[in-house]
Amino acid sequence: MKEYKTITEVSGPLVYVDVDEPVAYDEMVEIETPDGDVKRGQVLESSEKFVAIQVFEGTEGIGQDASVRFLGETLKMPVTEDLLGRVLDGSGEPIDGGPDIVPDERRDIVGEAINPHAREYPEEFIQTGVSAIDGMNTLVRGQKLPIFSASGLPHNDLALQIARQASVPEEEGDGEGSEFAVVFGAMGITAEEANEFMEDFERTGALERSVVFMNLADDPAVERTVTPRMALTTAEYLAFDRGYHVLVILTDMTNYCEALREIGAAREEVPGRRGYPGYMYTDLAQLYERAGRIEGVEGSVTQIPILTMPGDDDTHPIPDLTGYITEGQIMLDRDLNSQGVTPPVNVLPSLSRLMDDGIGEGLTREDHGDVSDQLYAAYAEGEDLRDLVNIVGREALSERDNLYLDFADRFEDEFVDQGFDTDRDVEATLDLGWELLSLFPKEELNRVDEELIEQYYVEDEAAAAEEAAAAD
Structure with missing residues (x-):
């Protein structure tokens, strides 16, 4: 362990040190001030003559008289099954007052990419209990499905609802010993939000099967860059070593990207789009691609990253790059939120x-795909007609058009709007879908197989009686 007292510059979260031999990239560092304060850091840039160190606890109090020790190892996460039920800070230190963590092993937080040949295709349903997701945008094990939100929208409430309700249906035949866990990584959140998260986890008992990482808004930005890696390292251990199906919820990825921009500015890097680093795509891909399944291994890692789109702009670099890497997105809508629809998911x-690979007979129900397609088509037509109503008025529309308008209203009020405390299983979601589709005459259901219509169509008894009377 070599020690230097050659600090030449302190710039934001970075400390520059002259060295007389090369130092490894990402190597861990201890910086001790004359007062005996010890701060941890990580080598961000290395050459033969100097290194740049990012300091996790902030650079306050560090001067040229501080000692720098290079530890000869990269940042590691102590992993053990006993982490379930624990609350840690953004750098993996316990903050819940519980006992010290006795790890089974310490793992490099960078992780190893899953060999593409060893990847198993994601095709098994995860039930979130949220109809707009389960029915219309189904999540499957090993998938990365982000939530695109905006400032002021209740994405935290949706995150908690998914963390609380997410389950692996028993009928899928996972075999004995298959369990489900949640790894929750919060980055740059306020103390008030942190308290809300913890109250909900404790009130509902979800904490018992969860590992929570908390990086607060007043914590150093540098710590924010390691929090998701700590969370994903823990998830990979629980999934691939312990056989759990793990759901990783990361919020807010926008705060993570802002930390990348702050560090890039401190390093005086040439900025890319809107001031973000040019390597942000690669950096995000390193996180998102850690989701998946491995052939022959029981567990899985499924990711739900949450990001707030600055200015509600879905072409902003953060949602834009995220959309390229991930397998879809769940969009929250400000208009639905203002109408009181919760969760305000715009399908x-x-x-x-x-x-399509995670639904159907043996996974959810044989009618799932057809119901989803028909609901989507009918709601899209109802949305188009709303624009027309603003121009010509409802009275100018045909009876058929008015039926689609009524359907769009009921779809939002009954299917999407379920509150943050209601847990609907997929059977209830599909049954509700059929109840709404039965507003239409059978000939309008052109995206549903005729056999399924005969089996699931909910006949309106009053309307049937009227038709019979008219026929007589």
């Missing part, structure tokens, strides 16, 4: 690219 721009 039209939302998408789950792996949905």
